[in-house]
Amino acid sequence: MRILVTGGAGFIGSHIVDAYVKAGPEVFVIDNLSTGNKNNLNPRTRFYQADIKEDLSAIIKEIKPEVINHHAAQIDVRMSVTDPSADAAVNIIGTINVIEAGLKAGIKKFIFASTGGAIYGEQDYFPADELHPLRPLSPYGVAKLSCEKYLYYYKHNFGLDYVALRYSNVYGPRQNPFGEAGVVAIFTHKLIKGGQSVINGDGLQMRDYVYVGDVVRANLSALKEGISGEFNISTGVETSVNELFGKLAGVSGKNVKAAHGPAKKGEQMRSCLSYKKAQDILGWNPAVGLEEGLKNTFDWFSKKSV
Numbered sequence: 001m002r003i004l005v006t007g008g009a010g011f012i013g014s015h016i017v018d019a020y021v022k023a024g025p026e027v028f029v030i031d032n033l034s035t036g037n038k039n040n041l042n043p044r045t046r047f048y049q050a051d052i053k054e055d056l057s058a059i060i061k062e063i064k065p066e067v068i069n070h071h072a073a074q075i076d077v078r079m080s081v082t083d084p085s086a087d088a089a090v091n092i093i094g095t096i097n098v099i100e101a102g103l104k105a106g107i108k109k110f111i112f113a114s115t116g117g118a119i120y121g122e123q124d125y126f127p128a129d130e131l132h133p134l135r136p137l138s139p140y141g142v143a144k145l146s147c148e149k150y151l152y153y154y155k156h157n158f159g160l161d162y163v164a165l166r167y168s169n170v171y172g173p174r175q176n177p178f179g180e181a182g183v184v185a186i187f188t189h190k191l192i193k194g195g196q197s198v199i200n201g202d203g204l205q206m207r208d209y210v211y212v213g214d215v216v217r218a219n220l221s222a223l224k225e226g227i228s229g230e231f232n233i234s235t236g237v238e239t240s241v242n243e244l245f246g247k248l249a250g251v252s253g254k255n256v257k258a259a260h261g262p263a264k265k266g267e268q269m270r271s272c273l274s275y276k277k278a279q280d281i282l283g284w285n286p287a288v289g290l291e292e293g294l295k296n297t298f299d300w301f302s303k304k305s306v
Contacts, residue, residue: 009033020220073091095112107160112147115166117208118137119145147164161226168233188297205267239290245258
């Protein structure tokens with residue numbers, strides 16, 4: 001099997017590449033390195049530095065993948081609010097570019113990194129399953145939902161199987177600690193380097209944190225034949241930002257407190273997703289608890305900073 005991973009030098013994508021390589025398929029990577037890191041690239045892959053906003057037909061025709069795993073994206077929700085057009089150029093037009101080039105090259109399946117919290121919006125019930133109303137509150141969420149609808153179109157008109165994995169809040173090694181997203185990485189970096197961690201608002205925002213290793217296993221399960229549709233990849237457990245920081249501080253062994261800054265306008269207060277559909281159809285369930293995942297993450301960042 002030949003698999004192309006877009007965004008394969010990034011946080012989640014690089015972990016998926018490693019797992020695919022270990023499983024045996026021939027793996028190729030496209031990444032423009034805007035947020036990805038060459039140090040994350042697996043040496044047993046062929047790497048193409050390219051942007052998904054451009055025409056990728058020649059590259060993908062050369063690769064001839066059977067599966068495309070699409071993780072290249074603009075991932076900053078707040079940036080999408082500031083510049084919706086730029087977000088759509090990457091997350092909608094870029095995705096269509098990849099799908100169209102893939103179809104010309106004869107792909108059989110498209111695995112798409114979607115979003116859980118941002119696609120459901122403020123929830124009516126907890127945890128939300130895939131039948132929950134879709135009411136995204138940010139251009140980022142709107143873009144991801146649009147891509148899911150495009151994939152539905154491509155399946156019913158061109159026979160393209162797809163799996164859209166709706167991630168809750170993913171954390172773990174290799175996450176960027178310098179952006180606006182990825183609160184676990186941001187807090188961890190501050191705790192190691194001695195900086196002041198700042199919690200937006202009162203810290204009572206509830207999130208569903210899923211470890212990157214569990215996300216990787218979902219992307220392996222998504223390769224199974226005959227599976228198509230949307231799946232939450234989550235834990236079904238809510239944790240407040242205050243509680244999260246307390247757990248990380250405990251892992252660090254430091255007696256420190258976070259400061260509280262202004263609340264971010266429009267920030268979602270609660271997000272928690274049911275993974276029952278993934279369990280029933282993909283045979284997937286989260287295996288790494290929050291305490292174990294935070295320790296793994298802290299240990300990785302600690303070694304990296306030495």
